[in-house]
């Protein structure tokens with residue numbers, strides 16, 4: 469039985485497996501510049517975040533209808549459930565779809581079709597987090613929030629993703645203020661490739677409640693101290709870090725040092741179709757490469773539920789936390 473966990477850093481577009489990409493391409497009459505799934509998988513060798521993003525945005529061309537988004541999310545939820553995910557807070561990138569002429573309603577209602585039946589079909593509770601693309605303008609982010617207004621009953625929070633370096637969080641002060649005024653939760657990618665200062669700025673200027681990645685906080689001891697003191701959750705993605713060369717190998721990942729420092733770390737999959745594994749695979753990999761003890765693994769699972777946006781359902785959080793405490797480890801965690 470897999471370790472129960474919440475997934476808090478997951479881009480739904482990053483769950484597009486090659487097989488589904490070709491199926492949707494055929495369904496929608498979209499031509500992909502790859503002969504087959506093997507040739508596509510060959511393209512999954514990334515130099516850095518940008519080289520991944522290029523492919524990630526290119527493949528989105530196959531997502532056109534509500535049913536496409538529903539099928540994408542449902543396939544993720546099935547895989548995640550099989551690996552122990554009990555609760556998933558799912559990012560999506562509306563600007564990447566709006567730019568292709570796919571309406572906000574198509575994206576949100578399509579995703580919602582899968583999310584609405586997720587508990588019944590997969591035993592996974594869900595939340596939706598709408599991300600702004602940080603390499604687009606602040607005005608575009610504001611227009612995106614405006615376009616999302618009719619769907620805000622389906623959206624729990626906002627996030628910030630895409631190419632980090634050169635696009636500091638402060639650029640998005642206004643849209644985060646507007647999101648806060650609408651009662652939305654706030655997170656942001658910071659300290660993946662960008663410097664520790666971006667993490668501080670995300671906290672101080674955007675008022676984020678969690679930091680996505682946050683890996684480079686380890687370069688600034690005062691920032692680590694602050695993150696520990698303020699109990700700011702970090703949504704780490706170990707396999708992603710290796711594939712995007714943020715760390716050299718999994719054995720070099722700072723996760724053990726981060727836990728030793730008292731940081732509230734969680735383990736997530738980011739873009740599992742591209743980075744070689746879902747949440748359980750990430751747990752399995754860090755357990756093997758970093759020799760994490762059962763206590764540490766349980767702490768990571770506990771942290772995921774503590775950091776989840778379940779403030780509107782504390783009973784559920786308590787139930788999930790009890791599952792973590794009752795979990796009996798075997799040879800595998802996925």
Ligand SMILES: Nc1ncnc2[nH]cnc12
Pocket residue numbers: 479482517524629630631657660708738739
């Ligand atoms: N790891 C990542 N960093 C920034 N933007 C992303 N969009 C999808 N995955 C991302």
Ligand SMILES: [Zn+2]
Pocket residue numbers: 477478479629657680738
């Ligand atoms: Zn991410």
